[in-house]
Amino acid sequence: MTDRVDVVVIGGGQAGLAAGYHLRRRGLGFVVLDAGPAPGGSWQHMWDSLHLFSPADHSSLPGRLMPTRPGQTYPDARHVVDYLTDYEKRYDLPVQHGARVHSVHREGDRLLTESDAGAWRTRAVISATGTWSRPFFPAVPGRTTFTGRQLHTVNYRAPADFTDQRVIVVGGGNSGAQIAADLTLHGRAQVTWATRRPPRFLPDDIDGRALFGIATARRRALDTGRPDTGGVASLGDIVAVPPVRAARDAGLLHTTPMFTRLTADGVRWADGSHSGADAIIWATGFRPALAHLAPLNLRGPRGHIPTDGTRALGEPRLHLLGYGDWTGPASATLIGAGRPARDAAGQITDLLH
Incomplete structure (x- = not known):
């Protein structure tokens, strides 16, 4: 058991690393607990031919541009893993790999995070576990009888x-x-x-650069009470x-x-x-990996936890990053992870001080 940090970040992929960057800039003590054995988040498990939707210079986390590679306009998954590995080391982020988090509980004025690396009583928690570990299979008749x-x-x-x-x-x-x-x-x-x-x-000339802008514009419209633009889904x-x-x-x-x-x-x-x-x-999508938060009893419609920005409405000491547009415009993308992470770090700083 330790009380040596202010914040536990759960998940060491792109959203967790972006959170670590902004927490460090705010001067907060924190630890990043990552279930994976090595840096790179879910990118180390992608298929061989996968490439990003955006060029390297539009696929960067805060503070560090993703470098380009000759002959590769859209980075492949190995490039992303190398970039995240370098990012973790460059900013000396305190990531503990192989530290799967099992549960988060309320314990008085603290949140108790129980993991393979021990139990942590902290004043705030950022959950950034993504969706990759929760693949979704539709309920199709006969799925259990297929022998292939x-x-x-x-x-x-x-x-x-x-x-x-x-x-x-x-x-x-x-x-x-x-x-x-x-x-x-x-x-x-x-x-x-x-x-x-x-x-x-989508039109052939649209890639991740345009998608991020479209998602951001939709979020701003909704936040200011203007009509819903439909976002990316309206285009394809x-x-x-x-x-x-x-x-x-x-x-x-x-x-x-x-x-x-x-x-x-x-x-x-x-x-x-x-x-x-x-x-x-x-290829039927994913659901948010939120089982570790079940003891907090926060789940709402469609399995999501209701939030105001990244902050959980039912638990102001908890922030969620990288699960989709409901936790920030394009927050499940590399370029979209930075802004919600910055906002979460700012709100946690205000809470702790």
């Missing part, structure tokens, strides 16, 4: 793993489009891309990154309406027909 391979986005690595297989990719978002494109461009699999509605591609669901664009333009990337159920050896379609399948890749 089922995996989520978190388990996908490379097309070579599916050579000569019949693969169905499920999901009409960015991950589904990128994985389907990867398999069709670079693999030898028979690929079917199943979506609940036809895919909506899928960023046409170069591999997706290449597969689409080559006529390789097309979808079929979602199947109605899985069978032992494939899927059944709405018209009653059947297709055999060796593997199903569920």
Whole structure:
């Protein structure tokens, strides 16, 4: 048990590191508890061909520009891991890896954080655990009877793993489009891309730079009582990154309406027909990883914790970073993590002083 810090930050990915940067600038004592064995957050688990939506200079955390690499306009996941590793060391952030947090409790005027690294009684907590550890699988009939391979986005690595297989990719978002494109461009699999509605591609000239601006404008409009602009969702669901664009333009990337159920050896379609399948890749999104906060009894609709900015409405000593637009515009992105982290550090400073 220790009382040597003011703040515990839970999660050492991009949001947790941005929080550490701003806490350090505020002169607060803190520790970052990260479940992963090494720096890099969820980026160290991404598939081989994944690239960011934005160039390096628009994918940076506060205080340190992401360096560019020759021949790479959009950084790959390895580049991001290297950048986050360097960031952690550059600012000498007190990150303890392999320190999974199990629970946060109220204990008088403190919050008690219990982890593999021990228990910490602190005056404030920042939760920045993201969503990667909570992949979502839809309740599709027959999912438990399918005898082939089922995996989520978190388990996908490379097309070579599916050579000569019949693969169905499920999901009409960015991950589904990128994985389907990867398999069709670079693999030898028979690929079917199943979506609940036809895919909506964003204009080809829109990347992460524009998306951040659009998300920020929407948040400002809502905060000032102006009409909802619709944000990024009003334009489309899928960023046409170069591999997706290449597969689409080559006529390789097309979808079929979602199947109605899985069978032992494939899927059944709405018209009653059947297709055999060796593997199903569920690119069906994630949910916030908030189980460690369950003792605080703060969960609201859709599993979210109601917040005012980043501060939990039911517990002013708790801030949430990096879970999506409900914790700050584009806060689940590299470039979007900095501003909510700065605001949280400022509010915690005011609370403690």
